[in-house]
Amino acid sequence: VPMRWEEALDTLADKMMELRKNNEPEKLMYMRGRYSPTSTDLLYGTLPKIFGTPNYYSHSAICAEAEKMGPGYTQGFFGYRDYDLAKTKCLVVWGCDPLSSNRQVPNAIAKFSDILDRGTVIAVDPRMSASVAKANEWLPIKPGEDGALAAGIAHVLLTEGLWSKEFVGSFKDGKNLFKTGATVDETAFAEKQTHGIVKFWNIELKDRTP
Numbered sequence: 001v002p003m004r005w006e007e008a009l010d011t012l013a014d015k016m017m018e019l020r021k022n023n024e025p026e027k028l029m030y031m032r033g034r035y036s037p038t039s040t041d042l043l044y045g046t047l048p049k050i051f052g053t054p055n056y057y058s059h060s061a062i063c064a065e066a067e068k069m070g071p072g073y074t075q076g077f078f079g080y081r082d083y084d085l086a087k088t089k090c091l092v093v094w095g096c097d098p099l100s101s102n103r104q105v106p107n108a109i110a111k112f113s114d115i116l117d118r119g120t121v122i123a124v125d126p127r128m129s130a131s132v133a134k135a136n137e138w139l140p141i142k143p144g145e146d147g148a149l150a151a152g153i154a155h156v157l158l159t160e161g162l163w164s165k166e167f168v169g170s171f172k173d174g175k176n177l178f179k180t181g182a183t184v185d186e187t188a189f190a191e192k193q194t195h196g197i198v199k200f201w202n203i204e205l206k207d208r209t210p
Contacts, residue, residue: 016051025052033059067103085111089119095146097129124149151208155180158201168194181206 003011019027030048032039035058048056060066064080072078082104085091088111098108112134115121123135126143141149157163158178169192171177177184178201186198 020051026055028053029055029057031057064103082107085115088115091115091119091121092124093121093131093135094124097125097131099130099134148208151205152210155205155208156210158205167192168197178206180209 016028019025028048028051030043030053032044040058044056044058048054067080068078071081080103085108096102099105099112102108112121112131116134116136120137121131121135122137122139123129123132124139124141124146125132126141128140132138132140139149159176159180161176161178169190171188172190173188177188183202183206184198186202189198191197
């Protein structure tokens with residue numbers, strides 16, 4: 001319904017005060033797009049805190065900060081990084097679409113066809129994205145089952161001895177002790193660039209067969 005700015009502000013203020021009077025400030029949610037002094041400092045920074053709601057989100061939740069979380073949790077590096085697409089021979093696109101939603105969309109578009117010419121593109125996504133449409137292989141997993149697939153892959157890599165010994169390290173006696181359902185003595189493995197792989201096997205991966 002078209003209305004003047006003054007009417008819109010009054011309507012918004014009335015709705016907000018109604019929540020406050022009902023002691024339900026948490027039912028107010030504020031979502032913003034990219035940055036500006038007004039949206040960042042005033043509306044995103046100050047207003048929700050004064051009003052009493054914890055529910056305020058910026059676009060970074062599905063953009064910049066989300067991109068940092070991947071390498072943050074897997075490599076301990078919470079920051080931006082780029083990929084060597086010019087030399088990639090096997091590209092696994094997992095739960096994302098670099099051709100349409102990435103910090104380097106033009107770069108991905110320019111390099112994608114070359115990767116297909118010299119190698120393989122595998123897409124893991126329940127959704128038919130632009131990357132999926134061009135990929136050599138599509139794993140259309142059910143939503144929310146990424147972890148199950150990842151655990152199954154990790155289980156196979158370890159039980160069949162397919163991990164990178166140069167990067168990860170190996171068992172001190174040279175024998176692969178990763179057996180389905182069996183725990184492993186952490187001291188039997190000499191790690192290099194990873195941390196806690198045997199502990200994670202014992203806690204999570206030993207029973208995660210495909």
